[in-house]
Amino acid sequence: DVKVTQSSRYLVKRTGEKVFLECVQDMDHENMFWYRQDPGLGLRLIYFSYDVKMKEKGDIPEGYSVSREKKERFSLILESASTNQTSMYLCASSYPQGPTEAFFGQGTRLTVV
Amino acid sequence: GNSVTQMEGPVTLSEEAFLTINCTYTATGYPSLFWYVQYPGEGLQLLLKATKADDKGSNKGFEATYRKETTSFHLEKGSVQVSDSAVYFCALSKLNTGFQKLVFGTGTRLLVSP
Numbered sequence: 001d002v003k004v005t006q007s008s009r010y011l012v013k014r015t016g017e018k019v020f021l022e023c024v025q026d027m028d029h030e031n032m033f034w035y036r037q038d039p040g041l042g043l044r045l046i047y048f049s050y051d052v053k054m055k056e057k058g059d060i061p062e063g064y065s066v067s068r069e070k071k072e073r074f075s076l077i078l079e080s081a082s083t084n085q086t087s088m089y090l091c092a093s094s095y096p097q098g099p100t101e102a103f104f105g106q107g108t109r110l111t112v113v
Numbered sequence: 114g115n116s117v118t119q120m121e122g123p124v125t126l127s128e129e130a131f132l133t134i135n136c137t138y139t140a141t142g143y144p145s146l147f148w149y150v151q152y153p154g155e156g157l158q159l160l161l162k163a164t165k166a167d168d169k170g171s172n173k174g175f176e177a178t179y180r181k182e183t184t185s186f187h188l189e190k191g192s193v194q195v196s197d198s199a200v201y202f203c204a205l206s207k208l209n210t211g212f213q214k215l216v217f218g219t220g221t222r223l224l225v226s227p
Contacts (some may be wrong), residue, residue, distance in 0.1 A: 004156070030220065032216075042202065042219035043157075090156055092215075100206075100216055104156035 006105035019078040023091030032074035037088040061090045081112045115140040119203045120219035126225050134188040134221045136203035144205040146186040152201045192216045
């Protein structure tokens with residue numbers, strides 16, 4: 001079974017903290033993605049990566065950075081968490097050639113207080 | 114740019130009712146189209162897909178047909194069950210400078226009562 005695993009289901013952090021969200025996939029996928037999901041806004045792409053050490057900004061990259069040191073792992077970093085970053089964060093992976101489905105993790109619900 | 118518009122929810126139905134969730138898209142060229150489903154407390158999973166005009170995707174009794182003339186990909190099911198209660202996302206995928214990117218609609222929550 002394809003598996004995309006996010007390190008935490010729930011996180012509570014304080015404003016100004018540096019936050020790391022980790023994602024690991026076991027399918028040897030080249031592409032990995034970070035989305036945030038908010039009611040009424042659907043899924044919005046924050047960053048994606050198509051290869052180790054490669055990254056591209058998505059639609060809402062402000063306040064976030066990413067790291068991909070190994071093919072299977074893609075980390076989302078909130079440099080200084082703010083309350084408007086309270087959201088559900090979803091990681092996904094896929095093969096590069098399409099049309100191809102994306103496989104999603106279970107999500108991390110982050111609350112910044 | 115590329116975008117997906119789907120009907121607002123929630124959609125509330127009784128068990129065995131007919132379901133339609135509308136989805137229209139804007140894209141240049143020929144995107145692939147998807148429906149994803151998110152059950153409570155879980156991530157998204159692919160429900161069905163279609164890769165070219167007039168293709169019909171189907172899975173678990175759900176169907177959607179890729180209509181290029183109306184730029185639509187409406188989701189249908191003849192008889193819904195309580196277990197179908199979930200949030201449904203329409204999405205398109207387009208090659209963008211060499212790799213695939215998914216663009217999602219805002220999601221439609223379906224509530225099915227016994």
